[in-house]
Amino acid sequence: xxxxxxxxxxxxxxxxxxxxxxxxxxxxxxxxxxxxxxxxxxxxxxxxxxxxxxxxxxxxxxxxxxxxxxxxxxxxxxxxxxxxxxxxxxxxxxxxxxxxxxxxxxxxxxxxxxxxxxxxxxxxxxxxxxxxxxxxxxxxxxxxxxxxxxxxxxxxxxxxxxxxxxxxxxxxxxxxxxxxxxxxxxxxxxxxxxxx
Numbered sequence: 454x455x456x457x458x459x460x461x462x463x464x465x466x467x468x469x470x471x472x473x474x475x476x477x478x479x480x481x482x483x484x485x486x487x488x489x490x491x492x493x494x495x496x497x498x499x500x501x502x503x504x505x506x507x508x509x510x511x512x513x514x515x516x517x518x519x520x521x522x523x524x525x526x527x528x529x530x531x532x533x534x535x536x537x538x539x540x541x542x543x544x545x546x547x548x549x550x551x552x553x554x555x556x557x558x559x560x561x562x563x564x565x566x567x568x569x570x571x572x573x574x575x576x577x578x579x580x581x582x583x584x585x586x587x588x589x590x591x592x593x594x595x596x597x598x599x600x601x602x603x604x605x606x607x608x609x610x611x612x613x614x615x616x617x618x619x620x621x622x623x624x625x626x627x628x629x630x631x632x633x634x635x636x637x638x639x640x641x642x643x644x645x646x647x648x649x
Contacts, residue, residue: 455640458483458492460518462508464500464533468625472633478640486517494527494640497534497550499587499623502559505533506549515550522552527616527643529636535619536590543593553617554596555609560588573622575603575611579631584610584622591621616643 459469461482470480473496481492489495495518497505509515522528530538530553537549541556568587575582584605592609595601603611603620610621611632618639624632 454479455494455637455644456481456492457494457496457637457640458489459496459498460505460514460534462500462512462514463505464498465531465623465625466498468623469496469498469531469633472625472630473637475630476634476637478637486512486514489517489521492526493644494529494636495521496636497528497530497537498625499532499534502533502536502549505537509537509549518550519552522550522617525616525643525647527618527636527639528552529618529639531620531625532587532589532623535592535621538617538619539592540596541594553612553614553619554599555592555612555614555619556594557590558593559590571605573603573605573610575632576600578602578635579629582624582631583627583629584620584624585626586610586622589621592619613639 455478458481459466461484473480538553539555539557540551543558572581573584599612599614
C-alpha cells in the first residue's frame with residue numbers, strides 16, 4: 454500500500470488527504486518529523502509560507518525534509534508548498550527547503566481579494582483542469598531539467614523536476630483529483646525503483 458504524507462503544520466491538510474484517499478492511497482497527516490520515515494511521498498500544502506517556515510523551524514523539520522528529498526522520495530508543493538521547494542525566491546536571499554531548480558515570486562497574482570479560478574491545460578494531466586488561485590506565487594525561471602507542465606497568461610504555474618512537483622494553485626480545493634493522481638503515480642514509480 455502506498456502511503457503519502459501531508460505536512461500538517463498549517464494549510465489545507467484535510468482537503469489534500471481527502472484528494473489522496475480519492476486516488477486510492479493511504480493519507481497520513483505528518484505532525485512530527487519522525488513520521489516522515491513512514492511515508493513514500495509528501496505533499497507540502499498551501500497556506501502561508503512564512504508561517505509554515507516558522508513552524509518547520511519550531512518543530513525542527515528542516516533537516517528531515519531535506520533528507521526526505523535526498524533519498525529520492527517525491528514531494529509535491531502546492532502554492533506555499535511551491536515556495537518551500539524553490540531553490541530561489543524573488544526578493545529573498547535564502548530558500549527554504551530549496552530542492553527544485555526554480556525561482557519563485559510570492560503573491561504574484563495579487564492579494565486574497567484577487568483570488569480567481571482558471572481552466573488550465575496541464576501536460577500529462579488534463580486538457581482542462583479547474584485551478585483555484587489564492588494569493589498565488591508563480592515560477593519566474595525554471596532550470597534546464599525542469600519540465601514546464603502548465604502556464605496561465607504566460608506565467609509558469611506548474612512544473613516538475615524529477616521527483617519534485619510544484620504548482621501555484623490549489624488542486625485540493627476542487628473535486629478534480631487528476632493532479633493528485635499524477636503525483637500518486639510519481640510516488641508509485643519512485644517506490645518501484647527503490648524496491649528493484
